[in-house]
Amino acid sequence: MSLLVAGTVAFDAIETPFGKTDRIIGGAATYISLAASYFTSSSRIVSAVGEDFPPEYVGLLKDHGIDTEGLEIKKGEKSFFWSGKYEVDMNYRETLATELNVIENYHPVVPDSYQDSEFLMLGNLLPDVQIAVIEQLVSRPRLIVLDTMNYWIENTPASLKKAISMVDVLTINDSEARQLSGEYSLPRAAKKILTLGPEYLIIKKGENGALLFSGNKMFFAPALPLEDVFDPTGAGDSFAGGFMGYLAKIGEVNFESMKNAIVTGAAMASFCVEKFGTENLVNLDKTIIYNRIRQFSELIRFSDMEIK
Amino acid sequence: MSLLVAGTVAFDAIETPFGKTDRIIGGAATYISLAASYFTSSSRIVSAVGEDFPPEYVGLLKDHGIDTEGLEIKKGEKSFFWSGKYEVDMNYRETLATELNVIENYHPVVPDSYQDSEFLMLGNLLPDVQIAVIEQLVSRPRLIVLDTMNYWIENTPASLKKAISMVDVLTINDSEARQLSGEYSLPRAAKKILTLGPEYLIIKKGENGALLFSGNKMFFAPALPLEDVFDPTGAGDSFAGGFMGYLAKIGEVNFESMKNAIVTGAAMASFCVEKFGTENLVNLDKTIIYNRIRQFSELIRFSDMEIK
Numbered sequence A, B: 001m002s003l004l005v006a007g008t009v010a011f012d013a014i015e016t017p018f019g020k021t022d023r024i025i026g027g028a029a030t031y032i033s034l035a036a037s038y039f040t041s042s043s044r045i046v047s048a049v050g051e052d053f054p055p056e057y058v059g060l061l062k063d064h065g066i067d068t069e070g071l072e073i074k075k076g077e078k079s080f081f082w083s084g085k086y087e088v089d090m091n092y093r094e095t096l097a098t099e100l101n102v103i104e105n106y107h108p109v110v111p112d113s114y115q116d117s118e119f120l121m122l123g124n125l126l127p128d129v130q131i132a133v134i135e136q137l138v139s140r141p142r143l144i145v146l147d148t149m150n151y152w153i154e155n156t157p158a159s160l161k162k163a164i165s166m167v168d169v170l171t172i173n174d175s176e177a178r179q180l181s182g183e184y185s186l187p188r189a190a191k192k193i194l195t196l197g198p199e200y201l202i203i204k205k206g207e208n209g210a211l212l213f214s215g216n217k218m219f220f221a222p223a224l225p226l227e228d229v230f231d232p233t234g235a236g237d238s239f240a241g242g243f244m245g246y247l248a249k250i251g252e253v254n255f256e257s258m259k260n261a262i263v264t265g266a267a268m269a270s271f272c273v274e275k276f277g278t279e280n281l282v283n284l285d286k287t288i289i290y291n292r293i294r295q296f297s298e299l300i301r302f303s304d305m306e307i308k
Helices: A028-036 A055-063 A125-134 A150-155 A157-165 A176-182 A186-193 A235-250 A254-272 A285-302 B029-035 B053-063 B126-138 B150-155 B157-165 B176-181 B186-194 B233-252 B254-270 B288-298
Strands: A003-006 A010-016 A024-026 A043-048 A066-074 A081-086 A091-100 A121-122 A143-147 A171-175 A200-204 A212-215 A217-221 B003-006 B008-017 B023-027 B043-050 B069-072 B081-086 B093-099 B119-122 B143-147 B170-173 B198-202 B209-213 B217-221
Touching: A003 A125, A003 A235, A010 A091, A010 B198, A024 A028, A028 A043, A028 A055, A028 A235, A028 A254, A028 B119, A043 B003, A043 B081, A055 A066, A055 A121, A121 A125, A121 B209, A125 A254, A143 A235, A150 A176, A171 A176, A171 A235, A171 B143, A171 B254, A176 A186, A186 A200, A186 A212, A200 A235, A200 A254, A212 A254, A217 B288, A235 A254, A254 A285, A285 B081, A285 B217, B003 B233, B008 B093, B023 B029, B029 B053, B029 B233, B029 B254, B053 B186, B069 B150, B069 B288, B119 B126, B119 B233, B126 B157, B143 B233, B150 B157, B170 B186, B170 B233, B176 B186, B176 B198, B186 B198, B186 B209, B198 B254, B209 B254, B233 B254, B254 B288
Parallel strands: A003 A043, A003 A121, A010 A081, A043 A066, A121 A143, A143 A171, A171 A200, B003 B043, B003 B119, B008 B081, B043 B069, B119 B143, B143 B170, B170 B198
Antiparallel strands: A010 A024, A081 A091, A200 A212, A212 A217, B008 B023, B081 B093, B198 B209, B209 B217
């Protein structure tokens, strides 16, 4: 089934204890659509870049079967640029530069050919832009998933709450869930956040896995403990891409299918962090991916307990 | 099968954002043996307290079927005392007081009646005391498990490495595993630590679960996300108690049985943190425990993936 991805397509410059990159392709929509491309052959991007964006980067997306009709190339403008430096504990990073550029006054335009999209992933962006994408769709997609970050919780809380009320699934990380709810306990935070509208909440805990909440149900998927983590940039977006790609592939939306979608997302995130930027994400195949998903099953499988 | 527990029996005074306690019963051997008591009817303690230790606290252990012949009550001495204050993020705590007292020059004495112990759990203590317990046992137990902490990694590294080389299983937390190995990646840290001697390594990650390593095998058990965490004191020791109790109960020692033992340990830790001190741990029964273990299975269970 078709997947529409809205989010940034951008330049990143990344420094980690293991090396650094020049300006490379980055942005939420890039990671999401690349990760999803291994599961659905019909994905589309709504985003904008400046005229400095290299055609070969657009070509990279097209090579993965991603429809870029909705990727506007704005003359006279520059692409969004982010630069950051990670510590040895890669949960901590310093932002060295954020240049919004083309994103600053971005008004998304959803092409007519995207109107039949059945799944919508709203990558981290201004909540008003996320709302504008939803409102441009004539018929509501079967599933709308929204990702956000602490910046919008702090700076545009009203718009963010409106956006959250319009979607089926919210994905945020653990510190953001605590910030948004004012509750430290994640099960308590989840209960509060679910009253804002979404049927499902995914709390991402980075190297400590992810939790899915809906009603009174709870599911946990671990992250795979890796020998080498080179660059965590894009991990959350690769997770979202694997999650949406899996659901778009099987076309079933319920708590059980979301469990598998989360494990798939965790697998895609694990590939992402093993190399810089999108380097690993662009060179996968189904066998590699399913072997990794099997590693997740093996990691947590234990036999039933003797009960007596 | 019989379980010998060596470790502190002590007073704790605890402050958390949810309240504070006076001096209550604490210590590694207390939590370990109480948690294990639900699985094995034959557990014994080697430890020492001062004459200030209330007989009713010793009675509490006896009521749980724990043999206290090896718990020396030293005339003219005071019991070990620890006091600490936890922050909202209970991974962080401030130690307000540590009075070693009777533990300062403790020479353990293993009673003859304990010589047939098949399982030995060495709770966090001076490595030389842990070694002395092992050396007093005429025939080696089937399984020796050692817990330690950063203090001994920093202050008595040679004794600690000797102690580690004598045991089958080492349990430490993630930051200690990194400190001991000099490796940030936990799988890399595990490989290095396993060269020190133990066949198995358990890395405890608090609210983020626990990892088991042996050879090239790896298993992960989550912690149960709880609505209320009142006091994390003793969680790691309750984990060790559930782990050892389960193994002593089923009498099988291999990677598969250790998986179940770790889930059992995680369940016991989850009970421990829901109330102050040992309050919850002393009032459980098998039905409550096995229902909780089932929650762990449900938390992580997902169906096999479609692979095509």
